[in-house]
Amino acid sequence: xxxxxxxxxxxxxxxxxxxxxxxxxxxxxxxxxxxxxxxxxxxxxxxxxxxxxxxxxxxxxxxxxxxxxxxxxxxxxxxxxxxxxxxxxxxxxxxxxxxxxxxxxxxxxxxxxxxxxxxxxxxxxxxxxxxxxxxxxxxxxxxxxxxxxxxxxxxxxxxxxxxxxxxxxxxxxxxxxxxxxxxxxxxxxxxxxxxxxxxxxxxxxxxxxxxxxxxxxxxxxxxxxxxxxxxxxxxxxxxxxxxxxxxxxxxxxxxxxxxxxxxxxxxxxxxxxxxxxxxxxxxxxxxxxxxxxxxxxxxxxxxxxxxxxxxxxxxxxxxxxxxxxxxxxxxxxxxxxxxxxxxxxxxxxxxxxxxxxxxxxxxxxxxxxxxxxxxxxxxxxxxxxxxxxxxxxxxxxxxxxxxxxxxxxxxxxxxxxxxxxxxxxxxxxxxxxxxxxxxxxxxxxxxxxxxxxxxxxxxxxxxxxxxxxxxxxxxxxxxxxxxxxxxxxxxxxxxxxxxxxxxxxxxxxxxxxxxxxxxxxxx
Numbered sequence: 001x002x003x004x005x006x007x008x009x010x011x012x013x014x015x016x017x018x019x020x021x022x023x024x025x026x027x028x029x030x031x032x033x034x035x036x037x038x039x040x041x042x043x044x045x046x047x048x049x050x051x052x053x054x055x056x057x058x059x060x061x062x063x064x065x066x067x068x069x070x071x072x073x074x075x076x077x078x079x080x081x082x083x084x085x086x087x088x089x090x091x092x093x094x095x096x097x098x099x100x101x102x103x104x105x106x107x108x109x110x111x112x113x114x115x116x117x118x119x120x121x122x123x124x125x126x127x128x129x130x131x132x133x134x135x136x137x138x139x140x141x142x143x144x145x146x147x148x149x150x151x152x153x154x155x156x157x158x159x160x161x162x163x164x165x166x167x168x169x170x171x172x173x174x175x176x177x178x179x180x181x182x183x184x185x186x187x188x189x190x191x192x193x194x195x196x197x198x199x200x201x202x203x204x205x206x207x208x209x210x211x212x213x214x215x216x217x218x219x220x221x222x223x224x225x226x227x228x229x230x231x232x233x234x235x236x237x238x239x240x241x242x243x244x245x246x247x248x249x250x251x252x253x254x255x256x257x258x259x260x261x262x263x264x265x266x267x268x269x270x271x272x273x274x275x276x277x278x279x280x281x282x283x284x285x286x287x288x289x290x291x292x293x294x295x296x297x298x299x300x301x302x303x304x305x306x307x308x309x310x311x312x313x314x315x316x317x318x319x320x321x322x323x324x325x326x327x328x329x330x331x332x333x334x335x336x337x338x339x340x341x342x343x344x345x346x347x348x349x350x351x352x353x354x355x356x357x358x359x360x361x362x363x364x365x366x367x368x369x370x371x372x373x374x375x376x377x378x379x380x381x382x383x384x385x386x387x388x389x390x391x392x393x394x395x396x397x398x399x400x401x402x403x404x405x406x407x408x409x410x411x412x413x414x415x416x417x418x419x420x421x422x423x424x425x426x427x428x429x430x431x432x433x434x435x436x437x438x439x440x441x442x443x444x445x446x447x448x449x450x451x452x453x454x455x456x457x458x459x460x461x462x463x464x465x466x467x468x469x470x471x472x473x474x475x476x477x478x479x480x481x482x483x484x485x486x487x488x489x490x491x492x493x494x495x496x497x498x499x500x501x502x503x504x505x506x507x508x509x510x511x512x513x514x515x516x517x518x519x520x521x522x523x
Contacts, residue, residue: 044286044288044508044510045283045284045285045286045424045508045509045510046258046260046284046285046286046287047258047259047260047274047277047283047284047508048508050260050270050271050274051274051278051508053271054271054274054275054278058271058275060271060272060275060276061272064268064269064272065272065275065276067269068265068269068272068273068276069197069276071264071265071269072192072193072273073201075264076188076192076256076262077201077204077205079251079254079255080185080188080189080205080255081204081205081207082247083144083148083181083185083205083247083251083255084181084182084185084205084206084207085207085209085210085213086148086210086243086244086247087151087178087181087182088210089210089213089214089217089240090151090152090155090174090178090240090241090244091120091174091178091321092210092214092321093155093158093214093236093237093240094113094116094117094171095117095214095321095323095324095325096214096215096217096218096233096236096325096339097233097236097237098113098233098325098326099218099325099329099335099338099339100218100221100222100231100232100233100236100335101231101232101233102231102233105231105233106161106162106163106164106167107163107164108164110451111447111451112164114446114447114449115168116164116167116168116171117318117321117446118318118442118443118446118447119168119171119172119175120171120172120174120175120178120442121175121318121438121439121440121442121443122172122175122439122443123171123172123173123174123175123176123179124175124176124178124179124435124438124439124442125435125436125439125440125443127175127176127179127180128179128183128432128435128436128439129432130179131179131180131183131184131432131435132183132428132429132431132432134180134184135180135183135184135187135428135431136285136286136287136289136424136425136428137287139257139261140184140187140188140257140258141251141252141255141256141257142252142257143180143184144180144181144184144185144251144255145248145249145251145252145255146248146252147177147178147179147180147181147248148177148181148244148245148247148248148251149244149245149248149249149252150177150248151173151174151177151178151244152241152242152243152244152245152246152247152248153241153245154170154173154174154177154241155170155174155237155240155241155244156237156238156241156242156245157170157241158170158171158174158237158241159234159235159236159237159238159241160234160238179435182206182435182438183431183432183435185205185206186202186414186417186418186431187285187418187427187428187431189201189202189205189414189415189418190280190282190418190419190427191258191259191277191284191285192258192259192273192277193276194276194277194279194280195279195280195282195418195419195522196361197361198415198418198419199356199357199360199361199367199412199415200354200357200358200360200361201357202357202411202412202414202415202418203353203354203356203357203408203411203412204353204354204357206353206407206411206414207349207350207353207354209346209350210346211324211342211343211345211346211347211349211350212343212346212347212350213346214342214346215339215340215341215342215343215346216343217236217239217240218236218339219336219339219340221235221236221239222335222336222339258284258285259273259274259277259284260274260284278508280419280422281422281511281513281516281518281519282418282419282421282422282423282427282513282519283422283423283424283508283509283510283511284424284508285424286423286424286425286510288425289425290423290424290425290426290510291425293423293424293425293426293429293512294425294426294429296423296426296512296514297421297425297426297429297430297433298429300426300430300514301481302420302421302481303430303433305474305478305481306413306416306417306430306433306434306437307433307434307436307437308437308474309409309410309413309471309474309475309478310410310413310434310435310437310438310441311437311438311440311441312441312467312470312471312474313406313407313409313410313413313441313467313471314410314437314438314439314440314441314442314445315441315444315445315448315463315464315467316406316407316441316445316464316467316468317406317407317410317438317441317442317445318441318442318443318444318445318446319445319446319448319449319460319463319464320403320406320445320464321442323446323449323457323460324342324345325338325339325342326449326454326455326457327400327455327457328341328342328397328400329455330454330455330456330457331393331396331397331400331455332393333393341397344401344404345400345401345403345404346404347404348401348402348404348405349404349405349406349407349408352374352377352404352405352408353405353407353408353411356370356371356374356405356408356412357411357412360412360415365522365523367412367415367416367522367523368416368475368476368478368479368482368523369475369476369479370412371408371409371412371413371471371475372409372471372472372473372475372476374405374408374409375405375406375408375409375468375471375472375475376472377402377404377405378402378403378404378405378406378468379465379468379469379472380399380402381399381400381401381402381403382399382402382403382461382464382465382468383465384396384399384402385399385400385403385461386458386461386462386465389456389458390456403464406464406468409471409475416522416523417430417431417434419521419522420482420513420521420522421512421513422511422512422513422516422519423510423511423512423513423515424510426512426513445463448460448463478523479523482521482522482523483523485521486520486521489517489519489520492517493517496517
């Protein structure tokens, strides 16, 4: 425990600590403003009261910091990882349902199955502005839990719908309620873990274990006795939907909103958790929308790199999520074998994310280099598939497994966005654009896999090949750009006559990465 004599006088700290000068014309905050005033008008970061205590002399003890990190890793990380896995599993449920006769039962023709996959992302796309608003103005834990219950009920309904139109409508609303999950978890990652820790933790929660569990669960359901009047695919939706609703109810009571209100941290541990995030210089959450930050996000070239990379990488995601079982069955395997053979691909994908996350955690300045390097593995796999159309199915299946690490660059991109974007409004606006691009890529991807080209899908495989090549080049180029930005910041600091103070109040003053001279980009 920290020495009580070193603990701050909270009342004095709150009265006297000042926020450094910054550009706040739009929120009406003067260059120096009392923290109590900020908090009372809800124009400040949610961590400002704790920041005042940190600046008044609170000492962060190493043993307390280790305990806090372990608590966050062993309590929060499993909760958000399982939630993300459920979201992925439910999202691609139509892939496995199609393997059990969904298209035939609902009389789908032509591109109708592709539309049923893409309509989810149309909903995801149109709802992003609302998600950004919710993430800035409402508790994150409650937002996720309530939406989880809602999409679980929608998924349950898909097990009983009897026509294509009804199924597509339910898929749209499923996408609407699932739209909050990934952006909200990305924001939670930025307010719970340090920048050095975020890549590995993002790899854990944005995982591909759903690809393993999806195949396992689908295989198990394939063994069930189907009662008269039911189709096998209906059991899949009923099972998934019921579990998701129950998980959402549990999340409502146990998923914390932020370190400020975490039920599993005492006051000293909350101070330590906030001191850890102070090092990020990205702040936590400011409930006030800052128009100047929104404009900065739109003008920032980094935003448009994030957007373009998200679109290119998710062309692949949309394609493989919708057609992975079709690709494997096209090698000459039965539906039940296809379900089992899809599982190793998920193993490769999950292990790749964790391995790259570990490498990034123990090295510095190599994130984008790893992103460029790991994409060479699926590039080789898809090249083999493209070159050996109609070749030995064992070779083609192995080549397909090599595409498993395809989503590692996008997962690492999410961590890079969290680490390199400061200012709450700028973060939510940037995130909104990125998730819109995510949707656009997932919408477009399945349409390159033409039913007329089954089972080889030459056009679709060619688009995936081009995407991998472009991702490699973009990663290397962005690394050079971020180095240049850091050099410019260093030059500006050397030339400046006065410098911003290194305080908790400064770190939580809701400055953007561009405004904060102490901020350095990680690459």
